[in-house]
Amino acid sequence: MASEKISEYSRVRLISHNDADGITAAAVMCHALLREDIVFHASIVSRxxxxxxxxxxxxxxxxxxxLFCDMGSGQPELIEKVKNDTIIIDHHAPVGETTAYxxxxxxxxxxxxxxxMCASTTAYVVATEMNPENKELAGLAIAGAIGDKQLFDRENGLILKEGIESGSVSIRKGLKIGDGELAEVLERTPEPYLDIxxxxEKIANFLNILGISGPIEELDENQMKKLTSAVALKLTKKASPEAIDASIGEVCILNHEAIPNVYDMVTLLNCCGKLERGGLALTACLRDKKAAEEGWKLAEQYQKVLMGQIKKAEKKVQKxxxxxxxxxxxxxxxGMIAGVVIRYIHPDLPFIALNKVDDVVKISGRGTRKLVDSGLDLAVALREAASGVGGNGGGHNIASGAAIPPGSEEEFLEALDTIIAKQMGNNADEN
Known part of the structure; x- marks a missing residue:
C-alpha cells in the first residue's frame, strides 16, 4: 500500500533521523524516488x-x-499536526493511534x-515493491541494520542473502572494523573497545607480539585468525557476550557504494549526522564520491574527539x-558512548547518559539482549520516567532516548531506577 501511495505523488517531502539507519533509510527512498522521477526534498534531523x-x-x-523515516511511530500527537498526507517508514514500537495515511x-x-528489521531494511522492502530494480540498494539497507546493531536473522538475514545473490554485497571474514593501516584503525576505532x-604504544606492542602489520584488508587468513583470536581473548575478560558477536565475524563489502567497507560507511554516516552534516552523508549514500571523501575526512577527525569523550566518560560513571x-x-x-560502555565496559546494568544541551537534557539509554531477556524495556522506562518530569521519550527496548527539562535529572533518575527494578523483577529496596 505504501509503495502504491508514494507512486501517486510527483513531489515528496522526506524527513529522517540523523544516525546511520535513518540516513540510509532516507537514501534508499531517495534512490527509489529518483528512479520513478519523483521530485523530493530531504532533511536529516536529530529528532x-x-x-x-x-x-x-x-x-x-x-x-x-x-514521508517520515526512522521516526514518527512513537509521536502520534506530532504526526497529527502535519497538514499533508503522511507515510511513516519506521521500526520503533508504535504508540497510540496514528493519523498517517x-x-x-x-x-x-x-x-x-x-x-x-530497522528503518533502512523496512525502507528497502517498500522500495523493492515500488520497483524490483531497487534490489541493488541492499547494501545501503544492510549498512543501516549494522549501524543499529541489529541481528542478521529472519528478515534482515533474507535481505543480506538477497544482497549477496545480486552482487550488491560481498562477505569477508575477520574483525568487524573499517579498512586501512591496522595500527591506525585500532587507534581511532571505538568498537571493539579494548584495553588498548x-x-x-599499547597497540604497537600488541601487534608486535602477534607479528602482524599492514592494511587490515590485506591480511591473509592466518594473520586474521591470529588477530581475531587475540581480540576475542581481550573481550571475554570484560565485555558482554554479544560484543564478541558484534566484533568478530562477517564484514560486509558494499559493492555499489562510494564507501565499500560497511563499518567505514556506518562511521561516516554516524559522525556526519552528529556534526549536523546529514546532507553530506545522504549525498555520499547517493554515491557521490566527492561527498564521500569529504565525509570521511570529517569522520576521521570526529572519531578522535569521540575517543577522548569515551575515555572521559569511563572515569565519570556513577551507579x-x-x-x-x-x-x-x-x-x-x-548514544555512541552509552553503546560502548554497555557492551564493552559495564554490561551488567542498563546505562544512561544525561547530556545538558542549551535548555534541554538529552538522554541516551542502552541495554544488552541479556538485560532485555530479563525484562528490561528502555522505551517504556524512559518514556514513563521522562513524562513524569515534563519530558518525553521512547525508542526500542534495548536502545532508547528522551529529553527532560534541566533541573529534573535527579527526579528522573530516581523514577527510572524504580521502573527498571520493576521491569526486571527486582525489589527496589534490595542491594
Whole structure:
C-alpha cells in the first residue's frame, strides 16, 4: 500500500533521523524516488519535534506527500499536526493511534524492530515493491541494520542473502572494523573497545607480539585468525557476550557504494549526522564520491574527539541500584558512548547518559539482549520516567532516548531506577 501511495505523488517531502539507519533509510527512498522521477526534498534531523513539524508544514505545498523515516511511530500527537498526507517508514514500537495515511512498521507484522528489521531494511522492502530494480540498494539497507546493531536473522538475514545473490554485497571474514593501516584503525576505532583502544604504544606492542602489520584488508587468513583470536581473548575478560558477536565475524563489502567497507560507511554516516552534516552523508549514500571523501575526512577527525569523550566518560560513571549513568554538558555522541560502555565496559546494568544541551537534557539509554531477556524495556522506562518530569521519550527496548527539562535529572533518575527494578523483577529496596 505504501509503495502504491508514494507512486501517486510527483513531489515528496522526506524527513529522517540523523544516525546511520535513518540516513540510509532516507537514501534508499531517495534512490527509489529518483528512479520513478519523483521530485523530493530531504532533511536529516536529530529528532521529531514541534519545530520539525512547523518546518515541514512551511515547506510543503498542498499536493506534496510527507514521508517520515526512522521516526514518527512513537509521536502520534506530532504526526497529527502535519497538514499533508503522511507515510511513516519506521521500526520503533508504535504508540497510540496514528493519523498517517500508512505506517510501515515491522512491529505491526509481529517482527521485533529492535533486532530483525530497522528503518533502512523496512525502507528497502517498500522500495523493492515500488520497483524490483531497487534490489541493488541492499547494501545501503544492510549498512543501516549494522549501524543499529541489529541481528542478521529472519528478515534482515533474507535481505543480506538477497544482497549477496545480486552482487550488491560481498562477505569477508575477520574483525568487524573499517579498512586501512591496522595500527591506525585500532587507534581511532571505538568498537571493539579494548584495553588498548586509543593507546598508540599499547597497540604497537600488541601487534608486535602477534607479528602482524599492514592494511587490515590485506591480511591473509592466518594473520586474521591470529588477530581475531587475540581480540576475542581481550573481550571475554570484560565485555558482554554479544560484543564478541558484534566484533568478530562477517564484514560486509558494499559493492555499489562510494564507501565499500560497511563499518567505514556506518562511521561516516554516524559522525556526519552528529556534526549536523546529514546532507553530506545522504549525498555520499547517493554515491557521490566527492561527498564521500569529504565525509570521511570529517569522520576521521570526529572519531578522535569521540575517543577522548569515551575515555572521559569511563572515569565519570556513577551507579544506582539498577542502572549506571553519566552526567555532563555538551558531550559529543552520547548514544555512541552509552553503546560502548554497555557492551564493552559495564554490561551488567542498563546505562544512561544525561547530556545538558542549551535548555534541554538529552538522554541516551542502552541495554544488552541479556538485560532485555530479563525484562528490561528502555522505551517504556524512559518514556514513563521522562513524562513524569515534563519530558518525553521512547525508542526500542534495548536502545532508547528522551529529553527532560534541566533541573529534573535527579527526579528522573530516581523514577527510572524504580521502573527498571520493576521491569526486571527486582525489589527496589534490595542491594
Amino acid at each position: 521529531l519535534d514541534e519545530n520539525v513539524v512547523e518546518t515541514v508544514n512551511n515547506s510543503t505545498d498542498n499536493g506534496d506527500l510527507v 500508512v505506517m510501515v512498521n515491522p512491529h505491526l507484522a509481529d517482527i521485533d524492530g529492535a533486532y530483525y 583502544t586509543g593507546e598508540k 544506582r541500584q539498577h542502572l549506571r549513568y553519566i552526567q555532563g554538558e555538551d558531550m559529543e555522541a552520547t
